[in-house]
Amino acid sequence: MADGELLRHVVLFGFKAGTSADEVAEIVRRFAALRERIDTVVGFEWGTNNSPEGLAHGLSHAFTLTFASEADRDAYLPHPTHAAFADWVGPYVEHVTVVDYWAQAEAP
DSSP: OOTTOOEEEEEEEEEOTTOOHHHHHHHHHHHHHHHHHOTTOOEEEEEEOOOTTSOOTTOOEEEEEEESSHHHHHHHTTOHHHHHHHHHHGGGEEEEEEEEEEOOSSOO
């Protein structure tokens, strides 16, 4: 890791049919709250897919958590608060994809 680089943890959800807008709003609220409850999370963003390309494969919501190091991310993954959220959200999620990467501002 070079100075200033940040580790991004991207989580993409596709929800099961029948998941209501109110349920999705509660999922977003609880996911966002992880930043306040787990001190290794230094940033959180989320949004809904609006790509016109038709390549989302059923994924509708994107969440990006930012960490300063792999050790911080590794502490987050088994954290009891994260585990409780993952267990709680499971019944609503049809598809999930996770990608982690070191953010790069320029090509090598």
